[in-house]
Amino acid sequence: MNILFADEHILVIDKPAGIPVLPDGWEKDAPYLVKLLEGEFGKVFIVHRLDKTTSGVMVFARTAEAHRSLNMQFENHEAEKVYHAIVEGNPNWNEKVAKFPLRADVGKKHRTAVDDKRGKPSETRFRILKRYQAGTLVEAKPMTGRTHQIRVHAYALGHPLVGDVLYGGSETDLIQRPALHAHSLTFTHPAAGERLTFRAEAPEDFVSALERLGVGNDNPNMVSFAR
Numbered sequence: 069m070n071i072l073f074a075d076e077h078i079l080v081i082d083k084p085a086g087i088p089v090l091p092d093g094w095e096k097d098a099p100y101l102v103k104l105l106e107g108e109f110g111k112v113f114i115v116h117r118l119d120k121t122t123s124g125v126m127v128f129a130r131t132a133e134a135h136r137s138l139n140m141q142f143e144n145h146e147a148e149k150v151y152h153a154i155v156e157g158n159p160n161w162n163e164k165v166a167k168f169p170l171r172a173d174v175g176k177k178h179r180t181a182v183d184d185k186r187g188k189p190s191e192t193r194f195r196i197l198k199r200y201q202a203g204t205l206v207e208a209k210p211m212t213g214r215t216h217q218i219r220v221h222a223y224a225l226g227h228p229l230v231g232d233v234l235y236g237g238s239e240t241d242l243i244q245r246p247a248l249h250a251h252s253l254t255f256t257h258p259a260a261g262e263r264l265t266f267r268a269e270a271p272e273d274f275v276s277a278l279e280r281l282g283v284g285n286d287n288p289n290m291v292s293f294a295r
Contacts, residue, residue, distance in 0.1 A: 069104075072266050077134040077259045078127055079109055082268040085123040085245055089114065101126075116142055116149075116213070124151070124250025125268045129258070137258030142213065148254040151208040151218055152197070152270060154247035154277055155227040156237065158204055164194045166221035170214045179234060180216040182224050190214045192221040200281035203230055207251075219246055230277060243277040 070082035083089075089101045105112050105128065112128040113135035129135035141147045169187025172180045181187075191211040198205040204227070208218045219235045222228055228236035232246035254265040270278075 069101075070268070072125065072268065073264075074109070075130075077130055078138070078257065079105065079112060079130055080125065080127045080253070080266045081105070083118055083123055083126050083250070085121055085271060085273070088120040089117050089126075092120065115139060116147075118250055119216070119246075119248075121245040122248045122250060123268070123271045123274070125253040125266050126250070127253060127255065127266075134258040138255065141255050145211060146256070148252075149210055149250065150252040150254075151210070152249045152251045152274075153206050153208050153218060153222065154230040154243075154274070154281070155204050155206055155222050156202075156230055157227050158199055159194075159196065159206075159225070159227055162196045164225060166190075166192045166194065166225055168221060168224045170217060170220055172215040177234065180214065180220045182220065188212075188214060190217055190221070192218055194222070194225070198278075200278065203281045205278060218248060242280055243273050245273070247274060247277055249274050 069084055072082055073080040083101065087099060087101055091100050092098055102112060102114065112130060115127055115129055115135065115138040118124065118126055127138065129138050168182040168190060169184055170180050170190040171183035171187040174181040189212065193209040193211065195207045196204060197207050210217050219229055219232055223235040230247040231237055231240060231243040233239060249270050250268065252265055252267040256263050
């Protein structure tokens with residue numbers, strides 16, 4: 069994995085898709101991110117999480133003091149997270165704020181669901197970055213931190229993430245995971261007090277999906293989604 073920044077207080081990485089932050093309940097002996105990092109850097113503290121299938125920027129604390137500081141920033145919405153996602157279809161808006169209340173761990177698949185009565189307040193701000201033949205690249209800014217929030221809000225808006233079959237996405241060979249990437253993370257350094265922004269370039273599978281979405285209708289590699 070790519071280390072974006074490291075000092076005695078924090079560790080910022082570009083997480084690859086496919087590796088869980090903590091042990092996977094189904095594959096308890098498989099590698100996981102915290103174990104790999106602690107093997108190289110010593111004790112690290114989890115501040116926030118990304119899904120196993122999500123790539124991009126993550127910050128870890130290396131001291132208890134840094135952990136407290138970063139936790140407060142995330143709890144008080146002082147840390148800014150920006151994701152890039154590829155959604156199915158062509159939204160009829162350029163910007164959209166989704167405020168569907170969400171309830172986690174629903175049903176046998178432990179999905180997150182929109183629940184107007186028992187869901188927790190949730191907000192994601194979407195903005196179109198580029199429109200393609202069969203999908204759209206969007207920026208997503210979660211203003212709250214619910215499980216699978218961006219994925220569920222995109223689905224609730226009628227435009228599920230490409231590859232996200234758990235939340236309404238069609239079967240496709242375009243990308244073998246939900247097309248979600250943590251593009252940037254902004255927070256205040258817990259010791260220096262400096263406002264920092266770290267960015268991670270989209271990984272190869274995400275870029276390849278965008279390239280295939282952009283091909284012309286007369287191209288045999290043109291993407292379509294099977295319902």
